[in-house]
Amino acid sequence: MTSLLEPNADEAQSMLNRLMLDTDPAAYSRMGGHPGGTPEGPGYTTLVPKPGLCVKMKTERNEKVFINVCISDNVPEPKDLTEAELIELLESDDPTGFRIPMSIGEPHAEMDKGGAGCTAYDVIIHPTFLKKVENSKLFQAFFIQVTREGIEGKFDIQLNQEYVVLKNRKSMGQLQEQNVRTKSKPFILDMGDKATEMPTPTPPVKPLVQEIPQTEVKKGPEPKFKIVKEPVDGHPEFMVAEIELPKVKTANTLILDVGEDRVVLDTRSNVYYLDIYVPYNIIQEEVGAQFNKSNKVLTITMPVQPLL
Incomplete structure (x- = not known):
């Protein structure tokens, strides 16, 4: 294995490009959520983040964009990985075992130092992970790529894909207040066109990137669905929900929230909306979801809390 103990930014980005070449980018950039709205209720908190570092990019139209990487202790801390473990994860057949909790705020218009207009996005992560991003070129390139x-x-x-980490500026413009979710929720992994509908439930899939959603949209029509339990008789070990979403093209447009005994599915542009209760208590931290782009079916695997 190539040593990456002291890679520079170009070498780290090149390594990431090679490792991620044959991998579905959705597995890396699964963020969930949509712009607009203000969620309320337990598990959310309102905060103004602290500045961390500032990344300058451009759009395909050559417009300036700044990503304000901010910090807050209210965002969950991701699993601690070494560079070697990150490389091993990216080279594995299932590179979805590492999640980065983050909150992406609304875009806000700003003026750069030359007085030209630009757009800034505030992305909040845990302070410990920011230190890793600052101290490791590999983690920095990895984080910026999935954030982009x-x-x-x-x-x-x-x-x-080109970017510059500004040396003398920690943020562009005024950081915006955000409502962030402080508890984990399941996220959805796109399955490729060659994927087939699962005949039996599989262990939960944990996508690579996790965003703390902030939004709430209007309700769409309820999709067709069915829920089965396994085993069929007696108290189940887990339940599997299969939801038909023929108008959905990718998991990027889905927001899934699974509570202790409730499943809520929302979609961008109000395509579908599902809000149902289930007859058993769910182990929320172990819920997994997969969207099959071939048959347009979302499969949710929900482990059930055992009887006392």
Whole structure:
């Protein structure tokens, strides 16, 4: 294995490009959520983040974009990985075992130092992970790449891969107040066209990137669905929901929230909306979801809390 103990930014980005070449980018940039709205209720908190570092990019139209990487202790801390473990994860057949909790705020218009207009996005992560990003070129390139893909998927824009981490500026403009979710929720992994509908439930899939959603949209029509339990008789070990979403093209447009006994599915542009209760208590931290782009079926695997 190539040593990356002291890679520079170009070498780290090159390594990431090679490792991620044959991998579905959705597995890396799964952010969930949509712009607009203000969620309320337990598990959310309102905060103004602290500045961390500032990344300058451009859109495909050559418009300036700044990503304000901010910090807050209210955002969950991701699993601690070494560079070697990150490389091993990216080279594996299932590179979805590492999640980066983050909150992506609304774009806000700013003026750069030359007085020209630009757009800034505030992305909040845990302070410990920011230190890793600052101290490791590999983690920095990795984080910026998945953050870029997350912003692209969430706001339907295209950003160039080239970027510059500003040395003398920690943020562009005034950081915005955000409502962030402080508890984890399941996220959805796109399955390729060759994927087939699962005949039996599989262990939960944990996508690579996790965003703390901030939004709430109007309700769409309820899709067709069915829920089965396994085993069929007696108290189940887990339940599997299969939801038909023929108008959905990618998991980027889905927001899934699974509570202790409730499943809520929302979609961009109000295509579908599902809000149902289930008859058993769910182990929320172990819920997994997969969207099959071939048959347009979302499969949710929900482990059930055992009887006392």
